[in-house]
């Protein structure tokens with residue numbers, strides 16, 4: 001765990017490492033430059049007027065000459081803002097088009113992102129992989145881009161997928177498919193967050209994107225494609241897991257557990273965190289989680305299983321073998 005977390009890249013909207021985020025960042029800086037210039041001019045004139053025409057002891061108490069209308073001035077302060085807004089519209093439209101209209105290369109990795117209260121499901125249809133909360137994607141070399149295209153859907157309410165260093169936010173809406181893409185240029189673990197209020201645990205609907213060099217990514221894919229292999233030493237835990245409501249919500253590929261309401265647990269231990277990033281994935285935290293999920297994430301939709309202590313230990317021992 002320590003090793004995995006040491007590589008978490010600091011979150012900073014000003015240091016994009018993926019093309020859509022870079023393009024949006026450039027637009028934001030351009031808009032900031034224009035609006036800053038407007039601010040300096042307006043605030044400067046205001047400060048000048050306040051100081052130059054402040055009240056003085058020898059004022060004669062008369063009103064200054066009143067001016068009613070000036071065509072040149074009115075034309076200027078109508079035209080100039082119109083021009084500025086027009087430039088901003090054009091540049092913004094070009095940015096949106098560049099990001100949204102980029103066609104997916106034939107060999108682009110496709111991932112289905114499904115928002116749930118309060119976790120993320122990631123499905124790789126072409127690779128036969130299902131995982132949760134931690135999206136693995138290959139590093140993209142700018143000279144030979146290998147982007148990842150995301151199709152975003154919701155299983156319940158509106159969410160929003162946002163990993164600031166990789167791309168802008170994309171809403172995740174029931175009965176609708178939205179699309180976005182990323183092509184991260186730097187390997188590492190990038191943090192994100194659901195960005196649309198979606199209920200009690202919206203704030204703990206976290207995202208991790210793990211960007212790996214191609215060979216590491218291929219190894220991860222190969223590991224994920226294996227079915228779960230249970231060890232005889234944890235057979236009792238597996239039997240308890242199979243005999244309780246766990247299997248109604250969770251899938252462990254290669255076993256009778258085929259539920260779809262909660263995260264796929266086939267390779268649970270390959271993930272750095274549990275509960276959508278709310279806690280590190282350690283056996284101790286797993287035990288707290290299975291005993292009573294509300295301890296870690298109040299309002300979580302997973303019920304407390306109320307297992308006797310010995311059964312709880314055995315189920316956690318079983319889960320801890322799902323690598």
Ligand code: CUA
Pocket residue numbers: 115116118158159160194195196197198199201202203205
């Ligand atoms: Cu999902 Cu906020």
